[in-house]
Amino acid sequence: MRYPVIALALAASVVLARNPKVPPADWILNNSAQGREFWIAIPPNEVDGYPGQLLELYVTSSYNTEVTLFSAMDGRVIRKPVRAMDITTFSLLNGDLFWTDEIRESETVTQKGIRLSAPQPISVYVLNGKQYTSDGYLALPVNVWGTEYMHLSYYDYEDFGQKRGNGFVVVASEDQTLVQIQLYGKG
Secondary structure: OOOOOEEEEOOEOOOOOOEOOEOOHHHHHOOOOOEEEEEEOEOOOOOOOOOEEEEEEEEEOOOOEEEEEEEOOOOOEEEEEEOOOOEEEEEHHHOOOOHHHEOOOOOOOOOOOEEEEEEEEEEEEEEEEEOOOEEEEEOOOHHHOOOOOOOOOOOOEEEOOEEEOOOOEEEEOOOOOOOOOOOOOOO
């Protein structure tokens, strides 16, 4: 049986150029992850209780366009212009995003998906910065999603007396999406 399209939000490292927190627009545009519709999620970074410092979405395009952010959690809609080869930022610092957008729930369905859309192709990068770590990923547009994914992660470890696990987030672009998860190895 085939399942509807899903995407996993996986943490990744990025080598940043000019500004230590924002990759240059030409790097983002040359990554083959451009599209007109993105559904993203903000996976948890660190354990509960560590102070958050930065939550941002970076959007760029090779066209002048407008990006619309829609939050499934609270119905928030924000529109911003995107100038060709510049980076437009949705940020916790200016009230576009909130720490409640971060997925802290485990093994349950939540309504925390964020949709970014634009009339022209855009690229989207997500950053979640906490006191001791930063997580980020390059978002994939809905038009390149597949139906099978493999999540690779490091085993749990104990740090400062706390056991830390790894995981993944599944984001659906359509209601009533069915997901089958097969676990292999330790965990």
